Amino acid sequence: MDLSSINPVLLLASLMVAATPLLFAALGELIVERAGVLNLGVEGMMITGAVAGFIIAVESGSPALGFLCAAIAGALLSLLFALLTQVFLANQVASGLALTLFGLGLSALLGRDYVGIKPPSTPKLDLGMLADIPFVGRVLFTHDLMVYLALVLAIAIWFFLHRTRAGLILRAVGENHDAAHALGYKVVLIRFAAIAFGGACAGVGGAYLSLVRVPQWTEGMTAGIGWIALALVVFASWKPGRVILGAYLFGGVNVLQLNLQAAGAAIPVEYLAMSPYLVTILVLVIMSADRSRAPASLGRPFHASN
Amino acid sequence: MKLIKHLATATMALGVATGAMAAGHGEKTKVGFVYVGPVGDGGWTYEHNEGRLAVEEHFGDQVETVFVESVPEGPDSERVMTQMALEGADLIFTTSFGYMDPTINVASKFPDVKFEHATGYKTADNVSVYSARFYEGRAVQGLIAGNLTESNIIGYIGSYPIPEVIRGINSAYIQAKKVNPDVEFKIVWAYTWFDPAKEADAAKVLIEQGADVILQHTDSTAPQAAAQEAGNVYTFGQASDMIEYAPMPRVSSIIDNWAPYYIERTQAVIDGTWETANTWDGIGAGMVGIGEITDAVPADVKEAALALKDAIASGEVHPFTGPLNKQDGSAWLAEGETADDGTLAGMNFYVEGITGEIPQ
Structure with a gap:
């Protein structure tokens, strides 16, 4: 075994990149579920964002515009889900699964002419002096804007949920939609907004895959990250801070296990391969021993006549 | 809720009807393909799909092909193969190593359907294996x-x-x-x-x-x-x-390059000369x-x-x-x-x- 060939700086730096798509998608879904809606279509919205962002970035030459359009595309797709479940009161689980299938098919169709093209590269943020700090500088301050945006988003969501009136209303809708309705809040409208926000986040997460992390368009390239994001929200007990922890753990252990393999560590590869899932679940389950629970109205349909 | 139930029943009835129609429709040879990735992966599955398209082009109206992509290896693939066999496929190519045991299992239930498993080593009366060197x-x-x-x-x-x-x-x-x-x-x-x-x-x-x-x-x-x-x-x-x-x-x-093999095996099914084989060709055979x-x-x-x-x-x-x-x-x-x-x-x-x- 030659562990010296693992460069901890590069390892930690790539950890942040690996965790970002997951973080975006999970944060979006967190808001959706806090509003009492279970949208299983994360995978479909991510892949739609991945292809939409890729196409726009390639055509316009601007990754920023790509990310923006990915957010819009994800949000548009999620509005379809919102229409089905909030207006026509369709089953949320079935509609979410349908959204995933639809998104995978739609993205494959849209992306047919974009296979094998290199996207314009997303510039790294120039943080000047900060990046020159030994070790910490290279790890923390040499990334593109989206990596930081994901972290800022997590903090903003925490602030929104716990320190603002609007956040309180959103949580009220998720905990007891009948009571929120009786107080005069527009439950369906609030849920529409939450679902669209979730879609936009998933879209951006997908675009981060196709524009930065891989970077290319391939059919079905999300390969299950959307499902991991869904699971992560539950294991993180619907708390933004724990979503960050979970996403970084998952991304980090994943990169670490590949590094250990390449360095020839004397740990059986099977254990290394399953370690990202195992470690993430274990840590978050232990942390959620504090009786946190799901929003009480999660997945239940709401109609004003009830 | 009632509407959903009605819809579900209608869909099921439709499914049974189309299934029966396909089974009764005997002139065309139906060839099924089970893929492990999406056809647009640009690699393994893409090339198998090119082979499928070559079969369609070569035989024209004589042959109908169907495929299911991104099928997980393991028990789930059995469901997909069974469905294909029930819908009247005469020949089914299962194109990943992990489909080996599922292919053998499903093949034993459908003795009249021919199966071809890529990169594996288990054969049966109606299961051939093929791979490239x-x-x-x-x-x-x-x-x-x-x-x-x-x-x-x-x-x-x-x-x-x-x-x-x-x-x-x-x-x-x-x-x-x-x-x-x-x-x-x-x-x-x-x-x-x-x-x-x-x-x-x-x-x-x-x-x-x-x-x-x-x-x-x-x-x-x-x-x-x-x-x-x-x-x-x-x-x-x-x-x-x-x-x-x-x-x-x-x-x-x-x-x-799977096309020549796929065309040859489809021809064998049409002619009724298909036999269990273990094909392993390399650069020489193309x-x-x-x-x-x-x-x-x-x-x-x-x-x-x-x-x-x-x-x-x-x-x-x-x-x-x-x-x-x-x-x-x-x-x-x-x-x-x-x-x-x-x-x-x-x-x-x-x-x-x-x-x-x-x-x-």
């Missing part, structure tokens, strides 16, 4: 890789530790070592055939640890993109030409192609690579020719001796010089 192409890659590397570290992204992948690693290593005695292989197992993000991560990790040539045995073009991003790293197209990444990083490729070697490779290396390719095609050279030892130092092949197909088909050991253990 990818390791012949790997030998050519190994020769080029051994010449190109300056860090003397070659990264290898494996999918699953199955004989097919291990054969490829050994074959590439033997040739690389021949032209560059200092060469070292770093092997990473991705435990997936298709996951672009993970494949890209694996490539990045190998590059960070000093590899300047990356060989992949996974299906997407993600490692090519990662190598392009890193610059000054060489890669090879896997299963498909991946020419979009030429002339750098992709300097050559192994191309699977099942394995070597993609254009780009100008990023020095002329003399390119010449040597093409010479090796021709020698393998004519049978003059076998990629596994002694003297060769196993990883633990025990003798495997004596001077001039070549490996037999049985050993190759079940290969579960590294040759001498490769470090690391094969996950068991």
Whole structure:
């Protein structure tokens, strides 16, 4: 075994990149579920964002515009889900699964002419002096804007949920939609907004895959990250801070296990391969021993006549 | 709720009706394909789908083809195969190693349907196996890789530790070592055939640890993109030409050409002459192609690579020719001796010089 060939700086730096798509998608879904809606279509919205962002970035030459359009595309797709479940009161689980299938098919169709093209590269943020700090500088301050945006988003969501009136209303809708309705809040409208926000986040997460992390368009390239994001929200007990922890753990252990393999560590590869899932679940389950629970109205349909 | 119930009943009735119609409709030969990835993966599944399209073009109205993509390996695939057989498929190609036992199970339930399983080794009265000698192409890659590397570290992204992948690693290593005695292989197992993000991560990790040539045995073009991003790293197209990444990083490729085999077997079903077979063809028969070697490779290396390719095609050279030892130092092949197909088909050991253990 030659562990010296693992460069901890590069390892930690790539950890942040690996965790970002997951973080975006999970944060979006967190808001959706806090509003009492279970949208299983994360995978479909991510892949739609991945292809939409890729196409726009390639055509316009601007990754920023790509990310923006990915957010819009994800949000548009999620509005379809919102229409089905909030207006026509369709089953949320079935509609979410349908959204995933639809998104995978739609993205494959849209992306047919974009296979094998290199996207314009997303510039790294120039943080000047900060990046020159030994070790910490290279790890923390040499990334593109989206990596930081994901972290800022997590903090903003925490602030929104716990320190603002609007956040309180959103949580009220998720905990007891009948009571929120009786107080005069527009439950369906609030849920529409939450679902669209979730879609936009998933879209951006997908675009981060196709524009930065891989970077290319391939059919079905999300390969299950959307499902991991869904699971992560539950294991993180619907708390933004724990979503960050979970996403970084998952991304980090994943990169670490590949590094250990390449360095020839004397740990059986099977254990290394399953370690990202195992470690993430274990840590978050232990942390959620504090009786946190799901929003009480999660997945239940709401109609004003009830 | 009531509406949903009605809809569900209607859908089911429709499904049964179409199923019955398909079964009763006997003139056209129906050929089914089960794919492990999406047809747009640009690699393994893409080439199988090209084979399917060739069958359609060759037979025209005589044949109808159906396919299901991104089918997980394991029990879930049984459901897909059963569905295909129930819908009247006469011949079903299951195109990934992990479909082996499901194929055997489903085949025993449908004795009149012919099954063809790619890269496996279990046959039955109505199950054939077919594969290509990818390791012949790997030998050519190994020769080029051994010449190109300056860090003397070659990264290898494996999918699953199955004989097919291990054969490829050994074959590439033997040739690389021949032209560059200092060469070292770093092997990473991705435990997936298709996951672009993970494949890209694996490539990045190998590059960070000093590899300047990356060989992949996974299906997407993600490692090519990662190598392009890193610059000054060489890669090879896997299963498909991946020419979009030429002339750098992709300097050559192994191309699977399934079309002639698929056409031949479909013809056999139409003629009623289909028999269980175990087909294993290589460069000579045209099942394995070597993609254009780009100008990023020095002329003399390119010449040597093409010479090796021709020698393998004519049978003059076998990629596994002694003297060769196993990883633990025990003798495997004596001077001039070549490996037999049985050993190759079940290969579960590294040759001498490769470090690391094969996950068991």
